[in-house]
Amino acid sequence: MIKLIATDMDGTFLTDNKDYDRPRFQKLLTKMRARGIRFVVASGNQYYQLRSFFNDDPDIVYLSENGAYIRSDAQVLAVNHFTQEAVQQLVPRLTAIPHVRVIVCGERSAYVQAKDGTDYEAFARQYYYQLQVLDSFADLPNDHILKFATNCPPAETQAVIRQLDATMGNLAEPTSSGHGDIDVIQPGMNKAAGLKRLGDHLNIDLADMAAFGDGGNDLEMLREVGLGVAMANADPAVAAVADAHTTSNEEQGVLTFIENLLA
Known part of the structure; x- marks a missing residue:
């Protein structure tokens, strides 16, 4: 019996213009609540950005930063961060790779370097609503670093x-x-691990969860839950591990599958 439904956002729950059928979702959310099913957002993006899509739904739980930062509006449930020593070693290694630009993702804010340009800052602000521009990553403030987001040419x-x-x-x-976006995460700190930790808090087993995804950072999550669902637009590797499939994000495949599941 499914007690929790988790979904990735970009390429999965959201259409390509970064929206979803809000009235349709609200009807489904009401039905899920009536049946005691929790709705969870599981994404590599920042909590503050994810929260902006659900301003009317304060009880939704967010597994942000690929599960490193888990919280609802009212309560922080888990903060899994790199040690300061690891951050000091990783930053120069990442910034030394040619054609790669880096966002350092902290609990309070994300950080970019001014030298990467205003275009990259604008790109970063699409996904990191709390963002600071630094002269250098040597000036990183005292923050819990959850992951590093890197971007390179897709090819x-x-x-x-x-x-x-x-x-x-x-x-x-x-x-x-996908699309040249590569997250550098703590070893083993993926969306499946985040769901396991949330499940322990809510007393829900992974076997009683369903999850939707399309990209490589959804692989572990779809593999570990009781019902892993791949989008029609999913990477082939993701589609291969899924228990079921649904239509594309543009066709609101997550909502369609949930409707059928509840029926």
């Missing part, structure tokens, strides 16, 4: 992932959400 994604694997050692691991 170079797999080559950059291999380079990251070779240079990060056991300090971190890369995961791709």
Whole structure:
């Protein structure tokens, strides 16, 4: 019996113009609440950005930063962050990779370097509503660093992932959400681990969860839950591990699947 439904956002719950059918979702959310089913957002993006999509729904739980920062409006449930020593080692390794730009993602804010330009700052602000521009990452304030978001030309994604694997050692691991976006996360700190921790808090087993996704950072989540659902637009590797499939994000496949599930 499904007691929790988790969904990725970009390429999954959201259409390509970063929206969703809000009246349709509200009807489904009312039905889920009536049945005691929790609705959870599981994304690599920042909590403050994710929260902006659901201003009328204060009880939704967010697994942001790929599960490193878990909270609702009222309560922070988990903060999993890199040690300061790991941050000091990772920053120069990441910034030394050619054609790669870096966002350092903290609990209070995300951080970019001024030298990466105003265009990159504008790109970052789409996903990180709390963002500071620093002269250098040497000026990072005292914040819990949850992950590093990197961006490269899409055609170079797999080559950059291999380079990251070779240079990060056991300090971190890369995961791709597509389109040249690669998150550098704490070892083992993926969306599945975040759902497990949330499930322990809510007394819900992974086997009693359903999850929706489309990208490489959804792989573990879809594999570990009781019902993993891939979008029609999902990466082939994601589609291969899923228990079920639904229509694309543009066709609101998450909402359609939930409607059928509740029926």
